[in-house]
Amino acid sequence: MSGKQVALITGGTRGIGLAIAEALAREGLDLALCGVRPAEAVGEVLTQLRTLGSEVAYFQADVAQTADRLRLLEEVRSRFGRLHVLVNNAGIAPPVRADLLEATEESFDRVLAVNLKGPYFLTQQAARWMIQQRQQDPDHQGTIINIGSISATVISTSRGEYCVSKAGLAMATQLWAVRLAEFGIRVYEVRPGIIQTDMTVPVREKYDRLLSEGLCVQARWGMPEEVGRAAAMLVRGELPYSPGLVVLVDGGLTIPRL
Numbered sequence: 001m002s003g004k005q006v007a008l009i010t011g012g013t014r015g016i017g018l019a020i021a022e023a024l025a026r027e028g029l030d031l032a033l034c035g036v037r038p039a040e041a042v043g044e045v046l047t048q049l050r051t052l053g054s055e056v057a058y059f060q061a062d063v064a065q066t067a068d069r070l071r072l073l074e075e076v077r078s079r080f081g082r083l084h085v086l087v088n089n090a091g092i093a094p095p096v097r098a099d100l101l102e103a104t105e106e107s108f109d110r111v112l113a114v115n116l117k118g119p120y121f122l123t124q125q126a127a128r129w130m131i132q133q134r135q136q137d138p139d140h141q142g143t144i145i146n147i148g149s150i151s152a153t154v155i156s157t158s159r160g161e162y163c164v165s166k167a168g169l170a171m172a173t174q175l176w177a178v179r180l181a182e183f184g185i186r187v188y189e190v191r192p193g194i195i196q197t198d199m200t201v202p203v204r205e206k207y208d209r210l211l212s213e214g215l216c217v218q219a220r221w222g223m224p225e226e227v228g229r230a231a232a233m234l235v236r237g238e239l240p241y242s243p244g245l246v247v248l249v250d251g252g253l254t255i256p257r258l
């Protein structure tokens, strides 16, 4: 067991979560990652991450499931014995993009469970553990980062449940930032725009066109590494007087323009 700080990153084996994992490994943290795929499917990714010098563990867990969240934290506790950083990154788009007038309750329930309920209660559980650690070691400092989305404020009528989940997560960030400040736990949101990952593969051509038509100030896709760098900045403690801060990584998409 190394003496490094430990980060738990949900959905940390691909896309934005993997880029955050790489960035935090470079910052010198050990990594606990989770996802829904079985461990055998992520072996190569873990081997690659270990070349950065970190201890890396993977736990299969669905953040939408109460029992999985509890088991995940128990597994991190028995493997590492400590936790300094939680990155609530795991998230899903609606399985089917459907108009508000057509979309189903099933899709709403699933998207809200993964994107909002999961992070909300994983934060509750992780925070309780971080508070215990702080009681034993007054120097312990926790950081919790929610990966939100510009969909918290920019509407898409073909995926209302996603927008609602990310708007809820934005409020959750502020709630937890206020509640946990007295325990030295910093809570932030990193809010990406349009990032090149598996999630955006089905809409790549649509966004290529929108980007070329001026959707963002910067006419290009964002890269997962750019979200990783934002998370690393927060974990390094560079913004200690900014509880609840929303760090935009959106190429200027949300700047209102005439």
Ligand code: NDP
Pocket (backbone or CB within 6 Å): 010, 011, 012, 013, 014, 015, 016, 017, 034, 035, 036, 037, 061, 062, 063, 064, 089, 090, 091, 092, 093, 114, 147, 148, 149, 150, 191, 192, 193, 194, 195, 196, 197, 198, 199, 200
């Ligand atoms: P990907 O689809 O590329 O990766 C999603 C990750 O989340 C995967 O590792 C997946 O696990 C994991 N995951 C999904 N569902 C669950 C679950 N129920 N329990 C645990 N893990 C789960 O997505 P991105 O990297 O693009 O997105 C990451 C986050 O960034 C999401 O919260 C998303 O909403 C947000 N975001 C993305 C944007 C984009 O343009 N790509 C823009 C704004 C926000 P596994 O690997 O096992 O399948």
